[in-house]
Amino acid sequence: MKYLHPLALPCLLTSSLLLVTPCSLSAQKTADTSDKVAYTYxxxxxxxxxxxxxxxxxxDKEKQTASYIKAKFEKFGYRTIEQDFSFKSRKSEGESQNIIAELGDPTKPTIILAAHYDSTAMKSGSMGATDNGAGVAAMLAIAKALTTKIPKNYNIRFIAFGAEEIGLQGSNYYVSDLFKNNKLNNIAAMINFDTIAGGDNVYVHSAHITPYSRCKSENYSSDTSIRxxxxxxxxxxxxxxxxxVIHPDYEGYPEGVTGSWSDHASFACAGIPIAYVESTNFAINGKDGxxxxSQSTAEQLWSCYDQKNASACDKKxxxxxxxxxxxxxxxxxxxxxxxPGRVEQQLSNNVKVLIELLADPDKYLQSK
Ligand SMILES: [Zn+2]
Incomplete structure (x- = not known):
């Protein structure tokens, strides 16, 4: 332990003088703060x-993860729904599920915080820590903290999306279900956590100013208010x-906007303001600019990185x-x-920011 928690001091004093109070227990409790618990998750x-x-x-592992997430939300006291769906993509077909949790009044303007829980590239050795265990872990820690901080004028909804990696299946299904049931109107904003820790910097994006080509309706939103x-x-x-950080302008993408490659896309297409939190590095001249x-300049992640040109030593x-x-x-x-320490730190930072915003959205959003 690097430092003594301020609350631990009176506890130590009390116990040494009076030999009472369950100090180890209360110290343990204060150490288990919401931003720290994200790393455990x-x-x-x-x-x-x-x-x-x-x-x-x-x-089965995806299903097991869904059960883990559902059990966590339920333990925190959330009303939790498992939304099952089938998917069929060019590469595969199967069954998956979204886990949806809320505590507040769903008729109020609703802010969604979402993260996909499936992973991909297992054959290459990926365990999906940055993509997207980090997003899910942070979302759970935020949900845990918000049980005692329910905002007055908003409802906060948490969604763990399934099957993102094979064509944004879970989020597409969720948004089309809202549309069918006429429940899109009270969604005030959607925040997508995807790859929020691991990369060099943490960015926040809004939807592209030009409607995504995948959108079927005219209701596109590139509103930047939630960003x-x-x-x-x-x-x-x-x-x-x-x-x-807001990323600088790059080819085809004006400052601070993103493409349609993650779960925010269907929401933007449905006219909902979105923000997408992502850790990466836009100062690297990567494969395509x-x-x-390219998420980092760390030399272990390159065959050879040229610091001076911020790119590969040899592109070919x-x-x-x-x-x-x-x-x-x-x-x-x-x-x-x-x-060392980066993932834990970035998780903690993301958790703190979202608790600040979601505990009192009125402070940060102009209109409901
Ligand atoms: Zn992802």
Whole structure:
């Protein structure tokens, strides 16, 4: 332990003077704060020795993960639904499920925080730690903390999406179900946690200014209000030095906007303002330019990285491109070796920012 928790001091004094009070118990309790508990959840989700490990869409491991998430939400006291669906993509077909949890009044304007829990590239050795155990672990820690901080004017809904990696199946199903049941109107915003820890910087994006080509309706939203709210909350909680970052302009993508490659896409298509939190590095000139696909400059993640040009030493010979997602580097063991303490720190930061925003959305969002 690096420092003594401020609450631990009176406890130690009391016990040494009076030989009473269950000090070890209360100290343990204060150490188990919501931002720390996220890392425990991450281990339970992604460690093949201490937890579940790889969780590919449609497999028993994915199902086991859904049960784990559902049990956690229920233990916190949330009303929890398992939404089953079948999927059929070009590559595979099968069954999966979304886990949906809320505590508040669903007729109120609802803010959704979502993270997909399936993983991919198990054959390459990926355990889906950054993609997307981290997002799920943080979401659970936030849900746990918010049980005692229910906002007055908003409902907060948490969703763990299944089968994201094989075509955003869970989120597509969820949004089309809302549409069918006429329940889209009170969704005020959607925040997507995907790959929120592991990369060099933590960014927040909004939807592209041009409607995604996959959208079927005319109701597209590129509204930036929820991105702005997250950015301000991150400044308030983490300070200017550690706040979320908006990525600079790059080819085809103006400053701060993202494509349709994760679970936020269906929501933007349905006219819902979205924000997408992602850890990566847009200052790297990657395989296809400065597009954020290379997550880090760490030399272990490159065949050869040229610091001066912020790119591969030899573009033709480069094999790894600073990628963590969908590679053997996406395990807690590897990440902790390459970046000691980083994943835990980024998880903690994300948890703190979201608790700040979701406990009192009125403070950050102009209109409901
Ligand atoms: Zn992902």
């Amino acid at each position: 991450l281990k339970q989700l992604v460690s093949p020795t201490e937890g579940i490990g790889a969780r590919e869409a449609g497999t 702005a709210a997250l950015l301000t909350a991150s400044i308030n909680v983490l300070g200017e030095d550690n706040k979320y 400065f597009d954020g696909y 010979a480069e094999k790894n491109w600073g990628n963590i997602w969908h590679t053997k580097f996406d395990s807690l063991e590897q990440l902790n070796k390459i970046f």
